[in-house]
Amino acid sequence: EKGGYEHFMLKEIFEQPRSVKDCFRGRVNADEGHLVLGGLREYLDDIAKSQRIVIVACGTSWHAGLVAEYVFEELARIPVEVEYASEFRYRNPIIKEGDVVIAISQSGETMDTLAAIELAKSKGAIILGVCNAVGSSIPRTTHAGAYTHAGPEIGVASTKAFTAQVSVLTLMAIAVARRKGILHEDTFRRFLFELERIPEKIEKVLKNAEKIKEISALFSEARNFIYLGRGLNFPVALEGALKLKEISYIHAEGYPAAEMKHGPIALIDEDMPVVFIATRDQSYEKIVSNIQEVKARKGKVIAVVTEGDKLIPTMADHVIEIPITHEVLTPLLSVIPLQLLSYHIAVMRGCNVDQPRNLAKSVTVE
Ligand code: M6R
Secondary structure, eight states, X not given: OOTTOSSHHHHHHHTHHHHHHHHHTTTEETXXXXXXXXXXXXXXXXXXXXXXEEEEEOHHHHHHHHHHHHHIIIIIOOOEEEEEHHHHHHSOXXXXXXXXXXXXXXXXXXXXXXXXXHHHHXXXXXXXXXXXXXXXXXXXXXXXXXXXXOOOOOSSSOSHHHHHHHHHHHHHHHHHHHHTTOSOHHHHHHHHHHHHHHHHHHHHHHTTHXXXXXXHHHHTTOSEEEEEEOTTHHHHHHHHHHHHHHHHOOEEEEEEGGXXXXXXXXXXXXXXXXXXXXXXXXXXXXXXHHHHHHHHTTOEEEEEEETTOOSGGGTOSEEEEEOOOOGGGTHHHXXXXXXXXXXXXXXXXXXXXXXXXXXXXXXXXX
């Protein structure tokens, strides 16, 4: 059932070209200029009219929410707040009638997320679900939603569910922007075209698996790791750090790269591996100077860069290339090397990657 792979996690990482394609099936058609999210059709006007979107989730799903915050604000121009479900539910959150709450959950059973939904519902919000497990509790309590269609995820560390969540949320943001009439037809067409290319580009990232394994071998004894990214790659940095800590038990922190000088830079020395997600985007120049700051303090830099980057390879100790795509879609590619890095490091340390200590696949207690 592991399809020839040593672990479910590895199988699920390698399934991503297919799971993302499944997520787009029947929804995206570039030739015909179609984008359809059947489950949301009735609510598209309400979302387009809403003044505010609140996203509630936990763990990796919360990271997908942070990516969605950038995408929704950029494309649909609706303010988004991303909340840990556990924090949201125990405050007296300000939710008004007509606010849109999006709950993201792979399992659809996470207790805190369910409770956050009930609370928001009682205050008159429109509740939308982005879930993977079909027929689970969360999709049954929401008003509407879109399944991620990633297929069952067995490994405790979430991988293909994350890319599917980001995919669905991106489709939602594009659909809402279009409904609001603020997405130019050409931009819309280009998105559809780029979305359809994502599965083959993930395939291409996966071709670097051997190289990533070699890099992993050099860092399997590390005691700490820092992950840095800016913009859309900031949540990817958080996700990379979470993946590493949960399955390899190495202490890892994710930060927005510019925050480094406000504290974490004090940690940098020759024993500190720093993973930069440094793709060619608006913040490229800025992240290049962050890499210089780390190198000046003798940190070891592993950089995820855009194919063909000439500059960063002259500065970083190791580089992993990913194909170019629309900037907004970058997290779908940049997260893949980080999943593989944590997987290989955990295996090299002899950890039980599919069932890490102290963790359960779905957290149905608070
Ligand atoms: O099933 P959910 O998406 O609601 O689960 C949320 C978190 O428990 C989950 O993402 C957890 O953080 C994973 N182990 C991360 O890999």
